Amino acid sequence: MTTATGSTSPAQADPTDPSHLEESTRMTTTALPTAPTTTGTATRATSAATPRDPRVWFITGASRGLGRAFAQAALAAGDRVVGAARDVTPLADLVAAYEGRLRLLTLDVTDRDAVFHGVARAVAAFGRLDVVVNNAGAGLIGMVEEVTEAQVRAHFDVNFFGALWVSQAVLPYLREQGSGHIVQISSMGSTAGFAATGLYSASKGALDNMSGALAMEAASFGVKVTLVQPGGYETTLFTLGLTLTTENEVYAPLRAELAKMWGESKDADPAKAAALLLRVVDMAEPPRRIVLGGAAYDMIAELDRARREEVARWEELSREGD
Ligand SMILES: NC(=O)c1ccc[n+]([C@@H]2O[C@H](COP(=O)([O-])OP(=O)(O)OC[C@H]3O[C@@H](n4cnc5c(N)ncnc54)[C@H](OP(=O)(O)O)[C@@H]3O)[C@@H](O)[C@H]2O)c1
Numbered sequence: 001m002t003t004a005t006g007s008t009s010p011a012q013a014d015p016t017d018p019s020h021l022e023e024s025t026r027m028t029t030t031a032l033p034t035a036p037t038t039t040g041t042a043t044r045a046t047s048a049a050t051p052r053d054p055r056v057w058f059i060t061g062a063s064r065g066l067g068r069a070f071a072q073a074a075l076a077a078g079d080r081v082v083g084a085a086r087d088v089t090p091l092a093d094l095v096a097a098y099e100g101r102l103r104l105l106t107l108d109v110t111d112r113d114a115v116f117h118g119v120a121r122a123v124a125a126f127g128r129l130d131v132v133v134n135n136a137g138a139g140l141i142g143m144v145e146e147v148t149e150a151q152v153r154a155h156f157d158v159n160f161f162g163a164l165w166v167s168q169a170v171l172p173y174l175r176e177q178g179s180g181h182i183v184q185i186s187s188m189g190s191t192a193g194f195a196a197t198g199l200y201s202a203s204k205g206a207l208d209n210m211s212g213a214l215a216m217e218a219a220s221f222g223v224k225v226t227l228v229q230p231g232g233y234e235t236t237l238f239t240l241g242l243t244l245t246t247e248n249e250v251y252a253p254l255r256a257e258l259a260k261m262w263g264e265s266k267d268a269d270p271a272k273a274a275a276l277l278l279r280v281v282d283m284a285e286p287p288r289r290i291v292l293g294g295a296a297y298d299m300i301a302e303l304d305r306a307r308r309e310e311v312a313r314w315e316e317l318s319r320e321g322d
Contacts, residue, residue, distance in 0.1 A: 035120065035172045055281070056126040057081045058119065060109050060166060061136030063090045065235030066185065069270035070133055073278050075101055082122040084109070085136070109136045109162030110154075119169035128177060131281050132170045134163035134207075135185040139237045142245025143254075144198045151243055152199050159203035160210070167214060171223070178222040181281055184211045188229045188296035192303045196251075196258050215288050226280060227289045231296025232267040268293055 057074045061067035062083030068091070071083045075098040083091050088104040095102050103125045107118045123129060140147065140155045163184055174180030189197055190204035208227055215225035235241075247255070273292050280286050291297045311318075 035116075055079045055130035056128050057131045057133065058084070058122050058129050058166075058170065059133040059135055060084045060107070060162065061185075063088055064240070065237060066230065066233055066270045066273055067133070067135040068094075069274035070135065070277055071102065073271070073274035074131070077278055079131075080126050082125060084118060084122075109166060110157040112161075112165045115162070115165040116169045119166065119173070123173050129170055129173055129180060131181045131183060132166065132174075133183045133185065133277075134166050135183075136162050137185065137237065137241070139197075139242040140199050140203075140245075141196055141238070141242065142199075143196060143248065143251050146245035146248050146251075147199050148245070151245065155199055155243065156203050156206070159200070160206045163207050164210060167210075171218065174218070174223045175221040180222070181224045181226065181286065182211075182214065182218070183277065183281070184208075184225065184227050186211070186227050186229050188231050188291065188293075188300055190227075190229060191300045192307070195254060212288070224286055225288065226286050228277065228280075229289065229291045229296060229300065230273055231291070231293030231299075232265050233270045233273055233292075234267040235270060265295070 055074070057071070057079055059067050059071050059074075059081060062071045062081070063085035067083070067085070071081045071091070072094060074081050075094060080101045080103075081098075082103045082105055083094075084105040084107040085091075086106065086108050088106055091102065091104055095104065103122070105118050105122060107114055109115055119129075136158060138155060138158045140151060142151075167182055167184075170180070170182065174182070184207055186208050187200070187204040189201040190208040191201075193201045193205075208229075211225055211227045215227075218225055276290075276292060280290055291300055
């Protein structure tokens with residue numbers, strides 16, 4: 001179908017706790033690197049990886065779906081990966097296939113302290129971070145009127161705050177390196193609100209706008225940010241990762257219309273998204289925003305056109321606001 005607080009710094013994380021980072025067996029107690037506190041700049045970069053050097057990836061939500069595809073593609077390309085999820089057991093086969101190049105991190109991105117600790121352990125594992133993919137996410141389907149406070153807060157905790165905590169945790173390391181690429185997996189849904197997926201769109205819209213600011217703030221440190229807007233991919237987002245509201249009957253006709261529309265959409269192979277992401281991270285000047293998939297591209301283009309038209313239609317009235 002188309003359609004994760006606290007305030008701990010990496011330096012405060014417990015350096016003796018190896019429980020979160022695993023290889024095929026748990027990693028022994030590697031000392032955590034202290035989070036850099038100095039302000040680095042791009043000009044200080046001496047250790048930036050070139051496209052031919054093996055990169056180090058940190059991927060959240062790496063156990064299934066798109067995240068797993070990203071991890072697999074990076075490993076196949078010769079890179080090293082720290083793959084994070086609440087349950088990392090589905091990645092056991094990749095650990096075996098890519099011996100020593102995939103480290104598993106049991107992490108709930110909604111837990112800010114755990115995120116800072118996990119990122120420090122990831123840096124300790126491979127000595128650096130080159131590509132950080134904020135991919136962990138969940139689905140929430142239901143009308144705006146139906147969604148409960150607990151549902152929407154839990155949803156934003158994963159889709160927005162999780163990515164925010166990881167972005168905050170990795171920045172000191174990337175700044176110190178003078179290089180790094182933060183990839184934010186948003187959605188075509190971040191472009192506008194859609195009936196029944198409004199809160200999903202809202203969480204991705206928040207990620208979208210935060211990432212635009214982050215791109216501007218991080219640029220002078222040599223850190224790149226790309227916002228990725230995938231269309232529909234065959235994953236477990238709308239099965240295992242889905243929360244549904246209790247349906248209010250008044251929306252039955254609209255639900256029927258939406259079901260018909262969604263039923264007609266065709267989801268793509270996550271491997272295709274992964275292949276494209278590899279090309280993006282290879283670019284010297286990667287895009288700040290990239291749409292994944294033709295249908296998503298067409299839809300976003302149409303939404304942008306309609307929005308421009310609507311704003312222009314009321315230009316005269318708008319200017320009376322000065
Ligand atoms: N599939 C699509 O059509 C599509 C379209 C647009 C955007 N996206 C976005 O793509 C990203 C990946 O989604 P997907 O489709 O691959 O979904 P998926 O198959 O359900 O995978 C979601 C991943 O996120 C992890 N995750 C969920 N909650 C987490 C938490 N609190 N902490 C850490 N990890 C967590 C899951 O592992 P655990 O449950 O073990 O933690 C899993 O690895 C999401 O951000 C989604 O919004 C997907």
